[in-house]
Amino acid sequence: MFGYVIVNKQEMKFRDFDLYQSYYCGFCQELKKRYGMKGQITVTYDMTFLILLLKGLYEVDDKVEDCKCVAHPFDRHPTRENIFTDYAADINILMTYYQCMDDWEDEKKVWKRGYAGILKKAFRDAAVRLPEKAEEIAVQMQALHECEQRNEKNLDTVAGCFGNIMAEIFALKKDEWEDDLRKMGFFLGKFIYLMDAYEDIEKDRKKGNFNPFLSICNESGFDDNVYQILRMMMAECSRAFEKLPVLQNVDILRNILYSGVWCRYEMVKGKRKEQQENA
Numbered sequence: 001m002f003g004y005v006i007v008n009k010q011e012m013k014f015r016d017f018d019l020y021q022s023y024y025c026g027f028c029q030e031l032k033k034r035y036g037m038k039g040q041i042t043v044t045y046d047m048t049f050l051i052l053l054l055k056g057l058y059e060v061d062d063k064v065e066d067c068k069c070v071a072h073p074f075d076r077h078p079t080r081e082n083i084f085t086d087y088a089a090d091i092n093i094l095m096t097y098y099q100c101m102d103d104w105e106d107e108k109k110v111w112k113r114g115y116a117g118i119l120k121k122a123f124r125d126a127a128v129r130l131p132e133k134a135e136e137i138a139v140q141m142q143a144l145h146e147c148e149q150r151n152e153k154n155l156d157t158v159a160g161c162f163g164n165i166m167a168e169i170f171a172l173k174k175d176e177w178e179d180d181l182r183k184m185g186f187f188l189g190k191f192i193y194l195m196d197a198y199e200d201i202e203k204d205r206k207k208g209n210f211n212p213f214l215s216i217c218n219e220s221g222f223d224d225n226v227y228q229i230l231r232m233m234m235a236e237c238s239r240a241f242e243k244l245p246v247l248q249n250v251d252i253l254r255n256i257l258y259s260g261v262w263c264r265y266e267m268v269k270g271k272r273k274e275q276q277e278n279a
Contacts, residue, residue: 002095004195005046005188007252008259018078022064023055024048026079029067030089035122039089042096042119046192047088049256054084054247055174056253057181084172090126091169094134097123098141105145136168148210155194155229157214163189179243184240191233191261198226198269202275219247223269234261 009017017240027048032040033167056064060083093277100116103109115121127134152158155197166189197204197211205213216222238257 001191002044002046003057004192004264005049005256006260006264007045007255008263011259012252012255016252016255017261019080020048020052022078022080023051023085025052025067025077026062027068027085027088028069029079030081030085031092034086034125035093035119037155038118039122041091042092044092047092048080049080049253050170051084051088052247052249052253053170053241054087054234056248056250057177057244058084059086059221059248059264073275087130087172090130091133093119093126094137095165095169098137100143102141103273107187135170137165140165140168140219151210151214152216155212156190158238159190159197160186162193163187165189165193178235178244180240184237184244187237188241189229191237194226194230194233195261195265195268199271200228223272227269230265 007017007020012020023045028040028043031043062080062082064076064078064080068076097116097119097252100112100119129146140161143164147158147161163186166185167187168190170181170185171178173182182253194212200209201211201213201217203209205214213222213226219225234257241253241257268275
């Protein structure tokens with residue numbers, strides 16, 4: 001379900017992109033150190049955004065190093081890590097495990113069940129470090145599963161479950177920034193869920209899977225309506241972001257919120273158009 005919170009590289013300065021990539025590489029290396037290769041392959045740009053956001057808000061120090069990896073086997077490249085990299089690594093494992101189990105329960109994807117088994121020890125370790133987060137994510141994943149089982153058609157209800165998950169993930173501390181972080185995470189989570197559903201309409205129709213858009217996707221103006229819904233989600237997310245006193249890396253964060261997510265949307269929209277023309 002992740003993969004929608006990305007940068008628009010064409011609109012970034014080279015310096016900013018290199019900085020962004022160093023946080024991504026630091027996140028990847030932290031997953032490897034904590035959980036090995038099985039954890040490393042779960043790396044996402046979505047959690048990199050969270051690392052940058054929390055780093056900019058709380059202004060913690062980074063540990064800057066360099067390394068070689070499978071993606072860059074010949075040249076050493078910079079990595080940046082901080083306390084939020086650790087947090088994002090644990091959250092990423094929790095989310096990957098729950099998502100694998102949800103796919104197994106909904107679609108009986110054997111490889112997802114197998115991968116969940118491989119991640120089980122890592123999942124338990126992450127849950128021990130973040131017991132409250134793990135419990136709330138589990139509750140909301142179950143609520144989401146129940147919505148899908150009863151074929152819930154109310155978009156706010158079903159997307160709200162994933163919004164609640166992201167709200168819990170974003171609100172790291174109970175402090176003066178908690179409410180805005182929760183709001184930001186909530187609307188970004190709804191955006192991610194609805195984008196994922198929008199992209200998977202044809203696939204879910206063929207496989208008989210749940211999708212909240214299936215009952216309305218043939219209506220006139222459907223694509224425009226989805227776009228307006230997604231715009232509202234990101235408008236609320238961005239409004240909450242602008243209330244936070246983030247100064248560090250703010251250009252990168254704004255690139256993602258105001259441009260990057262829409263690059264991904266245009267890709268999805270183009271894919272859907274191609275599918276419809278082929279059909």
